[in-house]
Amino acid sequence: MQVTYRKVTLEVDDNLLIKELQSQIEQQFDIPATGQSFLANGKRIAFNPEARISDPVGGKRPTKIMVLGNPQKKSDEVASSANAYIHQEHRRERAQATLASRIRAPTVTTTPTEYTFHEIQALPYGDSQGAVDYLQRIKDDLGVRVLMEKYKLKVNVLSELDPALNTGSKERRLGLNHNRGEKIELRIRTDDYMGFCNFNEVKMVLCHELAHNTESNHDEAFWKVCRLYEKEVNIGWGQGRRLDS
Ligand code: NI
Numbered sequence: 001m002q003v004t005y006r007k008v009t010l011e012v013d014d015n016l017l018i019k020e021l022q023s024q025i026e027q028q029f030d031i032p033a034t035g036q037s038f039l040a041n042g043k044r045i046a047f048n049p050e051a052r053i054s055d056p057v058g059g060k061r062p063t064k065i066m067v068l069g070n071p072q073k074k075s076d077e078v079a080s081s082a083n084a085y086i087h088q089e090h091r092r093e094r095a096q097a098t099l100a101s102r103i104r105a106p107t108v109t110t111t112p113t114e115y116t117f118h119e120i121q122a123l124p125y126g127d128s129q130g131a132v133d134y135l136q137r138i139k140d141d142l143g144v145r146v147l148m149e150k151y152k153l154k155v156n157v158l159s160e161l162d163p164a165l166n167t168g169s170k171e172r173r174l175g176l177n178h179n180r181g182e183k184i185e186l187r188i189r190t191d192d193y194m195g196f197c198n199f200n201e202v203k204m205v206l207c208h209e210l211a212h213n214t215e216s217n218h219d220e221a222f223w224k225v226c227r228l229y230e231k232e233v234n235i236g237w238g239q240g241r242r243l244d245s
Pocket of ligand 1: 208212218
């Protein structure tokens with residue numbers, strides 16, 4: 001059955017108990033159990049903690065439950081800041097983790113965006129599928145998504161940089177940005193093509209390359225943007241709680 005709170009929709013098990021739903025909502029959205037109300041079939045569900053969420057309300061089995069309530073933090077404060085998006089995305093990630101065992105098909109609504117990578121290209125040899133998965137993981141990374149949306153960074157192609165072609169005696173290239181976002185190449189494979197580079201280090205290289213979407217030279221303006229992206233790209237992961245306090 002669907003449980004919705006504002007714009008987030010979750011598909012949860014019909015057998016979930018009211019008290020379980022309450023505690024999940026509390027964890028997920030910071031709404032204390034005492035401040036929650038559930039609506040089904042246009043009626044407020046009476047709180048019987050041991051009842052199932054699918055038990056009839058007004059003689060009818062609910063197909064959808066709406067959650068009402070406000071997070072402990074004033075919602076206008078949260079919504080007004082640019083962090084609202086991160087905040088919300090972070091909750092969705094947690095929702096997936098905490099409800100994982102009870103969720104059949106998590107339907108998390110995400111709006112399609114142009115501020116992302118539109119195509120992924122891997123090298124045609126070695127573990128190509130592994131490389132595609134790696135690049136996809138970068139594209140889907142919460143911090144990367146939030147960063148690209150916030151700063152309106154559009155990249156047509158995210159591609160793998162070939163280590164053999166980019167390792168010289170003096171230079172070891174880690175990334176490249178062609179024509180301000182037409183294509184970004186990242187060195188993701190180890191030099192022996194047997195494995196992949198550290199994900200967080202690659203993300204830092206990506207920040208450098210994304211900064212080249214607007215800044216051509218390695219001047220002061222460039223490094224300012226680069227450092228900003230490096231800082232913000234990690235906000236999505238694990239540090240979201242800080243926004244609450
Ligand atoms: Ni550069």
